[in-house]
Amino acid sequence: MAEKACAGVIKIGSALDVIGDLRGWRQNSEANEIDTTVMGNCVSRFQPGSVRDSLECDTYFEPGDAGQALLYTQLGGSAQAIEIYPLGEGAGQPRGSGDFYIMSRNVEASVDGAIEIAMTLSSDEAGITWSDV
Numbered sequence: 001m002a003e004k005a006c007a008g009v010i011k012i013g014s015a016l017d018v019i020g021d022l023r024g025w026r027q028n029s030e031a032n033e034i035d036t037t038v039m040g041n042c043v044s045r046f047q048p049g050s051v052r053d054s055l056e057c058d059t060y061f062e063p064g065d066a067g068q069a070l071l072y073t074q075l076g077g078s079a080q081a082i083e084i085y086p087l088g089e090g091a092g093q094p095r096g097s098g099d100f101y102i103m104s105r106n107v108e109a110s111v112d113g114a115i116e117i118a119m120t121l122s123s124d125e126a127g128i129t130w131s132d133v
Contacts, residue, residue, distance in 0.1 A: 003086070003087055005024075005086060005087075007085075007087055007088030008022065008025070008084075008085060008086050008087065008088065009022070009084075009085040009088060009089055010022055010025060010057060010067075010082065010083070010084050010085075011067065011082070011083040011085075012067050012070050012071060012080050012081065012082055012083075013066075013067070013070045013080050013081060014081060015066070016081065016083055017065075017066040017067035017070060018067050019057060019059060019065070019067035019068055019071065020059070020062045020065035020067055020068055021059045021060040021061075021062045021065065021068070022057065022058070022059050023058040023059055023060060023116070024057075024058045025055060025056060025057045025058065025084070026055070026056045027053065027054070027055050027084070027096070027128060028053070028054045028055075028056075029051055029052070029053050029127060029128075030051065030052055030053075030054070031048035031049060031050070031051045031052075032048070032049035032050050032051075032052070033046050033047075033048065033049065034046060034047050034048070034049045051127060052122065052123060052124075052127065053098065053100075053122070053123045053127030053128050054103075054120060054121065054122045054123070055082065055084075055100060055120070055121045055122075055128075056118065056119070056120050056121075057071065057118070057119045057121070058116065058117075058118050059071075059116070059117050059119075060114045060115065060116060060117075061107070061114070061115035061116065061117050068117070071102055071105070071117075071119050072105065072117070074102050075102050075103075075104075075105050076101075076102070076103075077101075077102065078101075079099040079100060079101050079124070080099065080100055080101075080102065080121075081097070081098075081099055082096075082097065082098055082099070082100045082121065082128075083095060083096070083097045084096035084097070084128070085133075089133070090133065091133060092132055092133065093132065093133050094130060094131070094132055094133075095130070095131055095132070095133045096128040096129065096130045097128065097129055097131075098123050098126060098127055098128045098129060099123065099124075099125075099126075100121035100122060100123050101121060101122050101123075101124065102119060102120075102121050103120050103121060103122045104119065104120040105117060105118070105119050106118040106119075
């Protein structure tokens with residue numbers, strides 16, 4: 001049965017501030033590809049390398065939001081603690097956690113719409129660890 005994501009929450013930083021006005025998020029796990037092809041073999045061979053997690057967040061811009069401010073000011077800075085609650089916080093709900101670097105920020109505005117911010121965060125080691133709260 002599909003779950004609705006309307007109660008989802010993402011927290012960031014040492015104080016684990018909630019990222020306000022969150023519109024959506026995407027997590028991607030990807031293994032690097034290592035080419036192991038040898039001379040004299042006409043078939044390419046590959047094996048998986050290290051795994052990297054990335055996280056994309058979409059929000060409406062809210063100047064006074066502590067979680068957004070951290071995402072906005074720490075571009076290229078130190079790794080930030082992240083917690084993801086896809087179905088909202090509460091007993092028995094799944095929680096993802098890990099340390100991520102804020103790698104990109106895209107701010108978008110139009111005449112008849114709200115200011116939106118999209119951010120990409122990347123992990124350098126363990127990525128996201130999932131557990132039930």
